[in-house]
Structures are given as C-alpha cells and as structure tokens.
Amino acid sequence: xxxxxxxxxxxxxxxxxxxxxxxxxxxxxxxxxxxxxxxxxxxxxxxxxxxxxxxxxxxxxxxxxxxxxxxxxxxxxxxxxxxxxxxxxxxxxxxxxxxxxxxxxxxxxxxxxxxxxxxxxxxxxxxxxxxxxxxxxxxxxxxxxxxxxxxxxxxxxxxxxxxx
Ligand SMILES: [Zn+2]
Numbered sequence: 001x002x003x004x005x006x007x008x009x010x011x012x013x014x015x016x017x018x019x020x021x022x023x024x025x026x027x028x029x030x031x032x033x034x035x036x037x038x039x040x041x042x043x044x045x046x047x048x049x050x051x052x053x054x055x056x057x058x059x060x061x062x063x064x065x066x067x068x069x070x071x072x073x074x075x076x077x078x079x080x081x082x083x084x085x086x087x088x089x090x091x092x093x094x095x096x097x098x099x100x101x102x103x104x105x106x107x108x109x110x111x112x113x114x115x116x117x118x119x120x121x122x123x124x125x126x127x128x129x130x131x132x133x134x135x136x137x138x139x140x141x142x143x144x145x146x147x148x149x150x151x152x153x154x155x156x157x158x159x160x161x162x163x164x
Pocket of ligand 1 (some may be wrong): 040
C-alpha cells in the first residue's frame with residue numbers, strides 16, 4: 001500500500017496564532033488545553049491537493065461548520081492487522097479515511113488513484129482570517145464528528161514534518 005503526502009510541498013505551517021506545534025496533532029492549542037485533530041499544511045489558496053493513496057472519495061461535504069468545504073478519501077489501512085483484535089487504535093481498522101478541509105474546490109465522489117487531483121486548497125470554514133493552509137486529518141471511521149476516532153497523520157506519514 002503506497003502513500004504520498006497530500007500536497008506537492010507538505011510542511012506544517014509555522015505562522016498564525018498557534019506556531020508550528022499548535023498546527024500539529026494533539027492537545028496542542030490554547031496553552032495545551034485544546035485539541036487540533038490533524039495537521040495544518042501551509043498552502044496558498046488553489047494549491048492542488050492529491051489523493052494520498054488509491055481509494056475512493058466517499059464524502060463531499062460543502063460548508064461544514066469550522067471545516068468549510070471537505071472531502072473524505074477512503075483507503076486501505078497499511079497498518080491493519082487482523083490478529084490484533086484485542087488492541088485499540090489504528091491496527092483495528094481495515095479501511096481508514098483522509099479528510100481534506102478548508103477547500104476551494106472539491107473533487108467528485110468516486111474512485112481515485114494515488115496522486116490524482118482531489119481538490120484545491122482554500123480558506124473556507126474557520127481558516128478565513130488565518131494564514132492559508134490545508135487542514136488534513138486521518139479518521140478511523142467514515143464520519144466527520146467531534147467524537148470520530150482519529151490518529152496523528154504521522155502514524156502513516158512519519159514524523160519528519162515535526163521540527164519543533
Ligand atoms: Zn487545522
């Protein structure tokens with residue numbers, strides 16, 4: 001299962017009110033009291049966003065509160081391990097989901113190949129007024145709610161973007 005980053009040049013943004021740590025995953029905002037559920041990757045508006053794996057766009061969600069225009073890409077979990085049923089976390093999920101948020105353009109629902117254009121970045125949702133970026137999450141279930149389980153995208157893509 002091959003993976004790639006969602007943008008041609010993927011870097012965690014270092015500008016705006018949160019600095020680099022607050023734009024990474026975890027309880028990293030507002031003096032370490034508030035969750036940020038994904039990565040903020042620096043991107044000028046209309047930067048192409050690409051499928052991180054072969055899969056399919058399963059949701060196309062216009063104007064979600066906070067998130068703006070979003071798509072959700074379903075793909076096979078390279079960390080799935082059917083022998084680990086007693087554990088928790090990413091190894092339990094055969095399919096997982098990449099969320100692309102604050103888009104200006106959203107690709108169509110349906111199958112996509114790794115590297116295929118799936119949308120363009122923007123400033124929709126609560127990105128307006130902040131330096132432009134792609135908000136990117138890994139969801140373990142196909143639902144965009146506050147309680148949907150998520151993991152640090154670094155579990156799949158490594159932690160090389162974390163330089164803080
Ligand atoms: Zn964000």
